[in-house]
Amino acid sequence: MKKLIAILSLALLPLTGFASGGGPELESADIDLTDQEAMQRGAKYFVNYCQGCHTLKYFRYERMQDFGLTKEQIKENLLFDKTQKVGSLMTNNMAPEAAAEWFGTAPPDLTLTARLRHGGGDWIYTYLKSFYKDDSRPFGVNNVIFPNVGMPHVLMELQGVQEAVIETDEHGNKHVKELKLAKPGRLSPEEYDQVAKDLATFLTHVAEPMKLERQRIGFWVMLFLFVFFIVSFLLKKEYWKDVH
Numbered sequence: 512m513k514k515l516i517a518i519l520s521l522a523l524l525p526l527t528g529f530a531s532g533g534g535p536e537l538e539s540a541d542i543d544l545t546d547q548e549a550m551q552r553g554a555k556y557f558v559n560y561c562q563g564c565h566t567l568k569y570f571r572y573e574r575m576q577d578f579g580l581t582k583e584q585i586k587e588n589l590l591f592d593k594t595q596k597v598g599s600l601m602t603n604n605m606a607p608e609a610a611a612e613w614f615g616t617a618p619p620d621l622t623l624t625a626r627l628r629h630g631g632g633d634w635i636y637t638y639l640k641s642f643y644k645d646d647s648r649p650f651g652v653n654n655v656i657f658p659n660v661g662m663p664h665v666l667m668e669l670q671g672v673q674e675a676v677i678e679t680d681e682h683g684n685k686h687v688k689e690l691k692l693a694k695p696g697r698l699s700p701e702e703y704d705q706v707a708k709d710l711a712t713f714l715t716h717v718a719e720p721m722k723l724e725r726q727r728i729g730f731w732v733m734l735f736l737f738v739f740f741i742v743s744f745l746l747k748k749e750y751w752k753d754v755h
């Protein structure tokens with residue numbers, strides 16, 4: 512019995528993913544999926560600063576009710592385009608072919624980005640903080656974790672302009688050592704971090720709206736299986752008692 516319990520408790524240990532090495536490190540956004548206000552702000556920034564180019568074509572506006580907004584609030588403040596309805600998917604009017612021509616590549620749909628990118632919300636958070644001035648690029652900016660990115664730094668007005676301190680390693684490869692704020696934007700660095708975090712929180716929620724629910728149900732399922740295991744184990748003992 513002791514051995515079995517030991518095996519079982521090992522099996523129940525949460526399986527934690529191990530980060531694989533390589534590439535610049537991600538900053539932790541410390542995302543809290545119960546922080547409804549962060550998601551509300553993130554949704555507002557998304558509609559204002561991102562939806563011109565990016566869609567969330569698997570997410571409906573009305574699902575913003577899950578983080579505390581009312582249908583009226585969504586209708587008044589968050590529809591990208593007034594011809595859309597609260598029940599519409601979060602699309603835009605950009606023709607992918609034209610976009611591909613402007614940016615070198617069409618802006619991808621962002622519904623699942625937080626699940627596709629290793630690091631999830633932390634990746635998005637770090638990405639939004641890693642644009643720096645690079646005059647060799649079409650939009651005058653590059654990105655530390657997404658080299659030669661096709662996206663302009665759309666939040667530059669808020670963050671300001673960062674410049675990279677470039678370092679050459681022993682193999683002669685150049686890489687970005689750190690970023691320095693050369694020209695401040697409208698927000699302080701702390702305020703800008705909060706904007707990046709709000710957007711990352713919103714996009715993490717959108718990528719898996721049922722995450723908290725899934726974890727809650729998962730806990731009870733595991734508990735049930737555990738109790739059921741004990742009952743069946745005792746029952747087996749009882750049945751086999753007379754056989755030996």
Ligand code: HEC
Nearest residue numbers: 560561563564614616617618619624635660661662665710
């Ligand atoms: C002017 C158009 C434009 C706007 C506005 C814009 N983006 Fe982008 N974005 C792009 C393009 C183009 C790419 C693809 C870059 C590439 O593949 O080189 C991209 C890529 C991305 C990616 C990487 C996706 C991936 O996994 O490859 C993320 C994340 C992203 N954008 C987030 C945002 C957020 C958040 C905002 C709003 C703050 C925003 N974008 C606003 C054009 C835009």
